Amino acid sequence: MTGFVSFVSSGPGDPELLTLKAVDRLSTADAVLFDDLSSGPILAKAREGADMVGVGKRAGRASPKQDHVSRLLVDYAKSGAKVVRLKSGDSGLFGRLEEEIIACREAGIEYEIIPGVTxxxxxxxxxxxxxxxxxxxxxxxxxxxxxxxxxxxxxxxxxxxxxxxxxxxxxxxxxxxxxxxxxxxxxxxxxxxxxxxxxxxxxxxxxxxxxxxxxxxxxxxxxxxxxxxxxxxxxxxxxx
Amino acid sequence: MTGFVSFVSSGPGDPELLTLKAVDRLSTADAVLFDDLSSGPILAKAREGADMVGVGKRAGRASPKQDHVSRLLVDYAKSGAKVVRLKSGDSGLFGRLEEEIIACREAGIEYEIIPGVTxxxxxxxxxxxxxxxxxxxxxxxxxxxxxxxxxxxxxxxxxxxxxxxxxxxxxxxxxxxxxxxxxxxxxxxxxxxxxxxxxxxxxxxxxxxxxxxxxxxxxxxxxxxxxxxxxxxxxxxxxx
Structure with missing residues (x-):
């Protein structure tokens, strides 16, 4: 059974600026792959027991390569997991959403994009x-x-x-x-x-x-x- | 006692794209002044018993004049009400937020702006x-x-x-x-x-x-x- 990827926009940082849909996906996820900027109190909305994986990139620091993030995403989904890929702000702005979408498509994995507060x-x-x-x-x-x-x-x-x-x-x-x-x-x-x-x-x-x-x-x-x-x-x- | 105005961004239409903060303000409001585009199921999040006032503008239709909307907002707040001014999308984009903010300032009414999903x-x-x-x-x-x-x-x-x-x-x-x-x-x-x-x-x-x-x-x-x-x-x- 193949899983599903929800690209979830986490908003600017305040967990109260998450959308209801974002909270829903976090609260039912089997795995959450998150950036540094969408960590902290936002992660408390995730289901207890979910795999929490930090894949953040921050200016000037070593961070996982993009193809490694995409591979993780695909591997989790292939294992049948409901995966949340949590991205700070709105996921469609200045993130690496496109690369990760393409990886999902190439692997035949269904996904959705949940917009957020930039x-x-x-x-x-x-x-x-x-x-x-x-x-x-x-x-x-x-x-x-x-x-x-x-x-x-x-x-x-x-x-x-x-x-x-x-x-x-x-x-x-x-x-x-x-x-x-x-x-x-x-x-x-x-x-x-x-x-x-x-x-x-x-x-x-x-x-x-x-x-x-x-x-x-x-x-x-x-x-x-x-x-x-x-x-x-x-x-x-x-x-x- | 003077009230308070929350300019609340309602998002594009799906009530699940409201933020937690928007839902909180709706659920505790004494009065909700809403545009046509932020009506429908979103209004179901408002407190039962709140005054619900439609002040929508839509292309090609007669609608309340802007100064009338601003006056309503100020009058409600002066009566001590917690007022939600619900604006579709993000309130800071292509709305009339500035005119309404100025009206609040001139009347000495405190306000906040809650960003949303454009x-x-x-x-x-x-x-x-x-x-x-x-x-x-x-x-x-x-x-x-x-x-x-x-x-x-x-x-x-x-x-x-x-x-x-x-x-x-x-x-x-x-x-x-x-x-x-x-x-x-x-x-x-x-x-x-x-x-x-x-x-x-x-x-x-x-x-x-x-x-x-x-x-x-x-x-x-x-x-x-x-x-x-x-x-x-x-x-x-x-x-x-």
Missing amino acids: SAMAAAAAAGIPLTRRLTARRVQFVTGHDVTGALPEDLNLAALADPTATTVIFMGKRTFAELARRLQGAGMSADTPALLAESVSTPEEKLVRGTLGAMEQLIAEEAADGPALILLGPLAEGR | SAMAAAAAAGIPLTRRLTARRVQFVTGHDVTGALPEDLNLAALADPTATTVIFMGKRTFAELARRLQGAGMSADTPALLAESVSTPEEKLVRGTLGAMEQLIAEEAADGPALILLGPLAEGR
Whole structure:
């Protein structure tokens, strides 16, 4: 008998931001494969007795290779297990969902994807702001601050990113922010553009730091801890 | 005694995609002000005996004016009520959250924002695809298909929107799609760009229609019902 894989989005960290569907899948899973960022109190929702396997990747640390994670997933499912693959935030954003889906398809394993609360929405909510504005901020964009090598991606669409009327959310961009800020300003974005650093959103370690595009490099150096962080740019980042 | 307002994101429609926090606020509310799209089975999570007030806006229908909604919200809170303002999808995206927050601030009423699952994530999950790809789709952008007049916004950033490597999600864009498609193709986007129409996502009426940028106008005319819909453009929309 073949098992089943549920790709479950865990949300930004607060277990109260899990969906009912996510809690249901956790509470009936035979095995849970989890990232570092979806660990902690969220894992307490898993069925007692389930196999709990940490397969996390964090910046700068050694971690299991992606094909090893995919193989584990497939092996568990082939053994007949109901597997939860727990991914932080929303599983479809800046994760490795596609590689793992392909591994399931190639092995003939059925799966589902359970969407969740992305950390971008949670950061805006924590800051008390919307991500869009009716008249002047009608486009919101999410980008990653690093490519597979860990550097700022080379092929940035600067006409898109330097648009002062959009809200831009940079995921995993602390380490490369100085270079990105230089390129955005070179493309005409004002140093005064409001910016917000949002770290460890929705957890007890949550930290929100407001500033500007021009000041954010220094604010990151002075204020950032080592939690996962987003940087928001645009008119709405100025907040209250 | 002054009340409190919880801006609660209801998710795309499936009550199982509510967060635990949203369910908690619904189950203890004295009054629930809800949009049309967050009605139905989601409202069954509200406390029995709570005032249930529909303040929905839907395209093409008469609906309460925004300042009337804000006034209702403030009046309920001033009477000491725990008010839930239920907004479909994630409350910070393409809603009127900002106007209502400002009304609360001006009236000295405390509030919180509870993030939720946006319909864009739910559409991708239903289609079995991620919204980003590690090497070739690292930017995702959300835009609205109409401005306050109901027409396609004039100030589109076509360099951003016609980027063939991004995933673009158009909210409320069925009626203006033909004009948008013409402008995107005029800006160099290929008519062969994969496109996905996702209607009434996560509800029993869910409908997913795959096509291309060039074919989507006709597909909308032939296949779309009258539910809320998203249109996804980009390499990932081709799916399985």
